[in-house]
Amino acid sequence: MNDKKHSKNKRLLSVAPMMDWTDRHCRVFHRHISQHTWLYTEMVTTGALVYGDVERHLRFNDEEHPVALQLGGSDPADLATSARLGEKWGYDEINLNCGCPSERVQKGAFGACLMAEPQLVADCVKAMRDAVSIDVTVKHRIGIDQTESYDFVRDFVGTVAEAGCRTFIVHARNAILKGLSPKENREVPPLKYEFAYQLKRDFPDFEIIINGGIKTEAEIDLHLQHLDGVMLGREAYHNPFVMAGFDQRYYGDTRAPKSREDVLEAMIPYIQAQLARHGAQGLKINSITRHMLGLMTGLPGARAFRQVLSDSKKLSLGDPALLREAAARLRIAA
Ligand SMILES: Cc1cc2nc3c(=O)[nH]c(=O)nc-3n(C[C@H](O)[C@H](O)[C@H](O)COP(=O)(O)O)c2cc1C
Numbered sequence: 591m592n593d594k595k596h597s598k599n600k601r602l603l604s605v606a607p608m609m610d611w612t613d614r615h616c617r618v619f620h621r622h623i624s625q626h627t628w629l630y631t632e633m634v635t636t637g638a639l640v641y642g643d644v645e646r647h648l649r650f651n652d653e654e655h656p657v658a659l660q661l662g663g664s665d666p667a668d669l670a671t672s673a674r675l676g677e678k679w680g681y682d683e684i685n686l687n688c689g690c691p692s693e694r695v696q697k698g699a700f701g702a703c704l705m706a707e708p709q710l711v712a713d714c715v716k717a718m719r720d721a722v723s724i725d726v727t728v729k730h731r732i733g734i735d736q737t738e739s740y741d742f743v744r745d746f747v748g749t750v751a752e753a754g755c756r757t758f759i760v761h762a763r764n765a766i767l768k769g770l771s772p773k774e775n776r777e778v779p780p781l782k783y784e785f786a787y788q789l790k791r792d793f794p795d796f797e798i799i800i801n802g803g804i805k806t807e808a809e810i811d812l813h814l815q816h817l818d819g820v821m822l823g824r825e826a827y828h829n830p831f832v833m834a835g836f837d838q839r840y841y842g843d844t845r846a847p848k849s850r851e852d853v854l855e856a857m858i859p860y861i862q863a864q865l866a867r868h869g870a871q872g873l874k875i876n877s878i879t880r881h882m883l884g885l886m887t888g889l890p891g892a893r894a895f896r897q898v899l900s901d902s903k904k905l906s907l908g909d910p911a912l913l914r915e916a917a918a919r920l921r922i923a924a
Pocket residue numbers: 606607608609610611632633660687688689690729761776801802803804821822823824825
């Protein structure tokens with residue numbers, strides 16, 4: 591047994607911020623699978639909050655807690671304003687994105703290119719910390735472009751820490767700013783977990799969380815021998831039931847985990863409540879059920895389940911009982 595298990599560390603396990611994926615509906619779904627796993631929003635830019643529709647970007651459901659708001663930006667004053675809004679709306683943490691390599695984000699001069707400007711990141715962190723009383727954390731890569739040396743990320747963390755940041759989420763591969771798409775940037779640059787381990791050795795008092803390519807409890811256990819937490823991205827989305835045992839195994843929760851069917855049933859009243867609030871015109875149930883396609887991953891009949899949940903005719907009826915039909919089809923197909 592790993593001595594980090596049953597730890598009180600609230601961010602021991604987390605689901606990564608993922609644009610278009612980890613929206614509020616997805617987070618409610620994930621919350622029904624694990625009560626304790628720390629959840630992140632998609633990245634919200636400071637522009638969207640300073641000039642846009644704040645409610646659209648920040649509203650979330652009470653049952654999502656604990657949930658962190660990830661911000662994208664590089665202007666300390668705008669980040670402070672956005673962080674303050676995040677705290678006011680009830681988020682449990684503010685996270686700054688220093689890892690996104692997309693060209694659109696680079697044009698705004700934030701995301702991964704901020705790793706080249708550690709002092710600016712420190713200024714941003716300071717401005718946000720001065721504005722809020724919740725944790726301010728940073729998610730970053732281990733380098734940008736052709737940087738090979740560990741010193742780059744060590745100096746980045748050291749400088750940002752001077753502004754008081756104590757939690758660093760390390761996507762353990764470089765970001766290539768030119769020539770690779772965001773998707774390739776999550777696959778091509780090699781993972782170097784050792785860099786994150788070395789950060790923990792160099793900064794033992796900081797909370798260092800690792801991210802990138804992690805899929806199984808065996809892998810999580812290995813990382814927790816070196817680090818304070820593990821963040822799962824794509825695996826949590828495509829195979830969300832991987833989180834089913836997390837509460838018991840890592841947070842010491844003694845309640846029995848929900849079955850897949852329990853999770854489906856729990857989502858039905860949620861969809862009904864959303865329909866009641868937004869109306870069938872305002873909310874297509876596909877915007878919720880699309881996040882649930884992976885629930886049966888690995889089971890015989892999973893394909894039949896996905897087919898029902900992807901059937902546009904059935905979805906257009908807007909009846910959440912479709913979830914029961916999908917489960918029944920899975921049982922027949924299995
Ligand atoms: C569809 C998608 C959207 C993403 N959007 C964000 C984002 O908004 N902010 C961010 O910091 N990382 C984003 N990421 C990167 C993930 O947070 C994570 O760092 C990456 O997927 C590596 O972890 P994994 O191998 O466990 O998926 C995104 C990843 C995916 C697949």
